[in-house]
Amino acid sequence: MRLKKEFAYYAKIALNRLGWIAGQVELTTKCFQRCRGCMSWQQPHKEFTLDQLKIACQQLVSFPTFEHLTLTGGDPQAWSSLNEFFRWYIAVKPQFKLQINCAMTQPIKNRWLWREALSDIKVSMDSCNEKIYQLIRGDKKTTPQMIMDRCWKLDHPRLAFNVTVYPENQIGLVDLIYNLNWHHQQGLSIRKVMITAGIGSEARKGNQDKNFWDIWQKHKKIILSDKNIAINTSFHELHDEDELMVRDICSLQGIKSVHCWSSLLGFHAKPNGDLYPCCIVGGEVAETLEEFKVGNIFESNLKELYPTLTSQLHYKKEVCRDNCMYKQLQLNLITEQASEVILSLP
């Protein structure tokens, strides 16, 4: 696997324990959808108050390394203080960028606020076929057309889409890319389309078999070879370093001695304030794994909490070997390499 050069910078930050670079906050457990394999909406209702989020942001500003905060859920649009938070963020202008990951299930009432506060918007879009979309997302009210209409109305310069592939929507992947490409050619700014195979125990039941990955490779070939596709997809960026390779690396015995450095680079905060090193063990795709918890954002000052964090041998656990994603795995591998160089110096 070729390691991305920019990750060397992140490795230095982790090894020198300079501070978090990015964080992700689940604002609320509330959601308008019931996606396959998602546990978020099944949890008892909890959410950040506006003040709790503001305090966390004020503490994050004291990390000179902190670049990026992502708001997620549940559905961030189900958090009643969202627009008020955007107003605060615009007025305070902290040094970090703000991103939202949402499903665009609701109309956007204040387009100006969204465009002004957010540097990036990632919208989940698993199919352009209404029936398949509604089946995957457990939502009979929202249609792909409604989502695209809202994206056009918002017209954000850095709009991206997340496509999660399961056996149910796999057959329509190429059509979806053509559909998004059509919108792009009509003038909708689409920065990128991230295509990932569904992870977590529930999703994996369907995409373990060879047939899934054969179709995956076939679709990838079609998308990469069609010169009419002008949108940038993760297939275009990852080349041969795809999900299959990540899974191969995670299945190697040697991976068990590689440390996970994620808690020194970022965090995933739950609606009850609990902090995890990444969204995977934080419960985005499976149940939240309490053994990975590193603190609580409501109970500790983040500046005091950070120095207590250490790298851990998480790949000894199956959940990490099964689910650790491309970016986290690369970061862990490169930081581990860098730590060995430093440790072996005379």
Ligand code: SF4
């Ligand atoms: S994946 Fe997101 S949109 Fe779907 S049910 Fe879970 S929180 Fe809601």
Ligand code: SF4
């Ligand atoms: S999934 Fe990867 S990044 Fe997350 S805790 Fe496990 S090893 Fe670390």
